Amino acid sequence: MRRCLHPRVAGRTVTRVQVLDSTVSRQSQAELCESLTGRRVRGTRRRGKWLVLDLGEMLLIVHLRMTGRLIWEPDEEEQGRRPRFVIDFDDGERLHFFDVRRFGRLWAVPATEEEEFFADIGAEPLEEEFTVERLLAGMAGRTAPLKSFLTDQRRLAGVGNIYADEALFRARLHPLRPAGSVGPREAERLHRAVVETLQLGIDHEGSSVESFVDPAGSRGRFQEILNVYQRTGQPCRVCGTPIRRIVVGGRATHYCPHCQPRRSMMVRTSPAAGRGGARGTPPHRAGT
DNA sequence: AGTGGCTCCTGGCGGC
DNA sequence: TGCCGCCAGGAGCCAC
Numbered sequence: 001m002r003r004c005l006h007p008r009v010a011g012r013t014v015t016r017v018q019v020l021d022s023t024v025s026r027q028s029q030a031e032l033c034e035s036l037t038g039r040r041v042r043g044t045r046r047r048g049k050w051l052v053l054d055l056g057e058m059l060l061i062v063h064l065r066m067t068g069r070l071i072w073e074p075d076e077e078e079q080g081r082r083p084r085f086v087i088d089f090d091d092g093e094r095l096h097f098f099d100v101r102r103f104g105r106l107w108a109v110p111a112t113e114e115e116e117f118f119a120d121i122g123a124e125p126l127e128e129e130f131t132v133e134r135l136l137a138g139m140a141g142r143t144a145p146l147k148s149f150l151t152d153q154r155r156l157a158g159v160g161n162i163y164a165d166e167a168l169f170r171a172r173l174h175p176l177r178p179a180g181s182v183g184p185r186e187a188e189r190l191h192r193a194v195v196e197t198l199q200l201g202i203d204h205e206g207s208s209v210e211s212f213v214d215p216a217g218s219r220g221r222f223q224e225i226l227n228v229y230q231r232t233g234q235p236c237r238v239c240g241t242p243i244r245r246i247v248v249g250g251r252a253t254h255y256c257p258h259c260q261p262r263r264s265m266m267v268r269t270s271p272a273a274g275r276g277g278a279r280g281t282p283p284h285r286a287g288t
Numbered sequence: 289a290g291t292g293g294c295t296c297c298t299g300g301c302g303g304c
Numbered sequence: 305t306g307c308c309g310c311c312a313g314g315a316g317c318c319a320c
Contacts, residue, residue: 023296050316065314067298101297103314144290151308160313189307230312250292295317302314 002046013040016088023135024084035108048157061107068104122155136187139179147175148249169228174260227256
């Protein structure tokens with residue numbers, strides 16, 4: 001999202017701000033206008049699931065939640081719908097914030113308060129700060145299921161329901177395993193899996209399971225290579241076992257009961273033990 | 289510390 | 305066709 005947005009907003013100056021749905025922000029239209037109008041976009045950043053437009057002394061921080069979309073040219077799907085928020089730029093471009101379920105939020109934040117704004121957000125998985133050691137230390141002593149641990153934004157930034165399920169599959173870890181029960185070797189697998197899964201998502205421009213669309217209007221392709229998410233009953237791409245769906249922490253959770261055993265898989269020396277097919281890194285687009 | 293339940297919303301879909 | 309319940313990418317809040 002950020003990568004697509006950047007070239008279209010960088011260097012542009014905000015000329016007009018319209019709040020068409022007052023619940024989009026705790027701040028009023030007047031406050032947002034005052035904070036944003038006349039400022040030039042210096043850059044864009046992402047922190048977890050938050051998108052940050054750097055306007056110099058002020059930041060525009062956006063969270064799309066479930067159905068938020070940033071759109072330049074509304075297509076038929078948006079026709080007739082009202083955007084919740086619109087920004088005009090000095091080159092005549094207009095950015096619309098559409099959001100069917102209206103869960104998305106945005107904030108105008110003084111640049112000096114950025115750190116405070118993100119104070120409760122955990123490590124950034126694609127940054128150097130996210131290490132196996134830090135992950136292991138974070139999980140130590142926790143009884144929360146891995147699934148809940150991964151999607152807790154205070155512990156890790158940016159891992160949502162899809163990416164948590166996919167990362168656990170890649171790491172061959174059962175979503176209900178208590179985080180604290182994960183050993184060093186497993187933590188290494190989990191660390192790698194989280195990084196690879198998020199990177200894969202970015203490489204494929206997101207997961208448009210339903211309506212995520214980048215600012216130019218194209219859909220992401222990550223959903224095409226999902227291994228477990230929303231594949232309930234379909235054969236595991238590695239071993240053929242039907243993918244199972246359970247609810248963890250109120251969230252739909254998908255996993256392969258064979259590749260992600262409840263108990264940690266013991267390292268076996270006997271060649272007869274275990275099934276080779278479930279070993280190794282699961283292919284990210286097996287079956288194609 | 290962790291969980292479950294509820295809330296904020298709308299719309300798509302399957303079942304009857 | 306119409307109605308109903310269930311489900312959905314997130315996360316904050318509260319009671320327990």
